[in-house]
Amino acid sequence: MADKDGIKDAKEFGIGIPQVTEGFHVKGCNHYGWGMKSRLSKIFNPKSGKSLMLAFDHGYFLGPTSGLERLDLKIPSLVDYIDCFMGTRGGMTTCIDPAITANKAIALRVSSGSSILDDDLSNEIVSVDIAEAIRMNADLMATQVYIGAPYQTKSIDNLSKVICAGNTYGIPTMGVVAVGKEMERNAKYFRLATRIIAEVGAQVVKSYYCDDFDSVAASCPVPIVIAGGKKIPEKDALEMCYNAILMGAAGVDMGRNIFQSEDPLAMVQAVRAIVHDGIDSKEAFDMFNELKTK
Known part of the structure; x- marks a missing residue:
């Protein structure tokens, strides 16, 4: 309220009312800067604290993966149900209309160097620099890490360089466990x-x-997003997703178990319902079958 001189009461400005400070919704991120938290909030839904990423970066070492022969046709059909695109620079710029990414996070694959023709996949380089990540409006940079492999030290060096560059500009890094x-x-x-x-x-x-x-989730001080891995039956993939979330995963980065599904659109909706709505795997499989018939 204002008095007769038009001077507002201090309470209208919140003066004297203590601020309520709560923990940030992303694990281990309380002490990050504003820009870093803003980007992480695009990746991890502030309400559920979880993320559904769509991985389609397989081509950087597998070539035209089954189901992803035409990125420009497959990915746009799934966009409404995902939180984050996980792809390569080339896949993004040639096949994904930037207009459909407006309200989605971008996880940019920044490592490469090997292919399925190599006996050892661990000899990688950082192939996308921080300037390119900024130009592409990336919210997350992803690099492969090969613990226990011949080029373990090199992959950790790659990770370290990406993290240092990202921290300079408030862009988070995702280290990808390579098996x-x-x-x-x-x-x-x-x-x-x-x-x-x-x-x-x-x-x-x-x-x-x-x-x-x-035990893996509990001993890791930052959020773990699980990989979908190779194609398995839909029921099994949904059970894996549900169990991972139940045991502490902060989301899933699923590729082949969505885009190689008999009905990718039904599958992505069922996975999303587990990740964000907390339904169990049986409900999700029933949902998949119901949506599939439509």
Whole structure:
């Protein structure tokens, strides 16, 4: 209210009312700067604290992956249900209309250097610099990390350089746990790999679901997003997604189990309902089958 001289009461300005400071909704990020938190809030929904990323960066080492032969046709049909595009510079700029990304986060793959023709995939380089990431309006930079592989040190060096560059401009980095042909996919390995990546300074970690995943999530001080991995039956993929979220995952970065599904549009909606609405895997599978019939 204002008095007769038009001077407003201090209470209208909130003077004397204590500020309420709550923890940031992204794990481990309370002390980051404003720009970093703003970008992370595009990736991780502030209401659920979770993220559904759509991975379509497979071509950087696999070539034209089944189901992604035409990025320009497949990805736009799924855009309404995802939070974050996870792709390469070339895939984004040639096949994705920037207009459809307006309200979506961009996770930009910045490492490359190997292909399925190589015996060892771990010898990678940083192929996209920070200036290019800024030009592409990236909200997250993703680089592969090969813990236990011949080029482990080089991949950690790549990660470190990306993190340092990103921190300069408030752009978070996602370290992606790469599992080689001979590595065991167990909780002991993933606890090691995810913790190393977080300790180096990555703001987000992408890893795989495994038995005892709750111990992996608990020992990693930043959010873990699980990879969808190779195509498996829809029911199994939804169970994996549900169990990962239940055990502490902050989201999923799913590719082949969506775009290689018998009905990608039904599948992405079922996955989203698990991630953001908290439904269980049985409800999600029923939802998938119902949507598929339509």
